[in-house]
Amino acid sequence: MSVKPVFTSLAAAVAISLSANVNAADTSEWAKDTTSGETDAAMHLEPDLENGLDVYEVCSACHMPEGWGFTDGTFPQLAGQHRPVLIKQLADIRALNRDNPTMYPFALPESIGDEQALADVTAYIEKLPMNPENGKGEWAEGTPEFEQGKKLYEDNCVQCHGDHGQGDREKFYPRIEGQHYAYMLRQFEWIRDGKRRNANPDMVEQIKNFTDKDMAMVVNYVSRIPVDPKDLAPSADWTNPDFD
Template sequence: MSVKPVIIGLAAAVAIGLSFSVTAADTSSWKEKTVSGETDEAMHLEPDYENGRDVYEVCSACHMPEGWGFTDGTFPQLAGQHRPVLIKQLADIRALNRDNPTMYPFALPESIGDAQALADVTAYIAKLKMNPENGKGEWAEGTPEFEQGKKLYADNCVRCHGDHGEGNVEKFYPRIEGQHYAYMLRQFEWIRDGKRRNANPDMVEQIKNFTDKDMKMVINYISRVPVKKEDLAPSADWKNPDFD
């Protein structure tokens, strides 16, 4: 049976952060945390889409009814993210494998429900259409910084995140195309500097020598990669009819 959420108002949906992630001190347990525990349980449950919509009401106060977050990066865009990635990040926050003290109380079972609720709400979020005007970096296509970011992405990121940032469902690699520049930049820096305890150690190793300028250029590039039209909302003015 699905567990209905406790609706707790504006503070209740503080950012789910998505993820590229890890710290060197915790590398040995990353794979276990990815495939076991509540993540594994929720992945094997049949989602109740209607209950997922109800649970998402808690999240919508910060991530917005459309799941778009904010272009300034305060809260990430969740819409269209791979369901396994969403499950893992929620489960990691609940299990204190990812530090997010603001969100932690609102991710707990008493706030949103048990593993079934995770299965439900992530199924709902994954089907939301994405913001067609995500937050982007400062360098337009054709500038030297854009081209260098493109090269950095090809040399360092494409193997895991895909040719256009589509991610990998089976390996829990997040979809980063269409994500807000400022949010990705913050997460990239935290991963590089060892502040994301649930990050993939392979990524930490891959980006450890990135300068701040490298970081900005590669994130600028991926923030500008076009998302397939069928995955986008019809306009930036679109409103989620489930919350009218």
């Protein structure tokens, strides 16, 4: 599969904008404690989107050229995710602060490059349009489980993840709207049960008493939060033109 960069004069403008946004990031104590020095270094580098596309070719084998992953949750949707979040997770995996044996060899510097590569590939991923048909849970709006999931979200998750799952790029809180249900459910369980070592301890404390049913209901609700159409691909049949 050949890759044809499509960014020309746009690259510089987008890179400047991204750099300005990320440099303002507030690295909380949690973030500092669970990252290597690569996180801060990468966030202060100006992204090169053309190199980001080249680096992303490695990632696309699992996350797909569109960055959508799989609705069955095998791999998460990366498209549209906040760049600081992506940088932090990549750096954590490389530093063995987050256990991900499948991804680890592909995230290493010898596979994708140094801090500049992290800056570049995350800038590219953040600008990808999201899947308009993400994987959703089984309970539709109006069901008792949907409504209970909504209440659990409002009572426990809004402060960090926002009123519609938008997250907070300056505090490393991920965007969870539009993410696949099965992937979120697995990560939620791992965080609750202490299997994800780089999880925010505030979240671990917040959800420690969630039952499995509670988890399923709140994640079902999140998976069904509508994403702003401007952030979505025009259809589920959209293909990334950079990979034509």
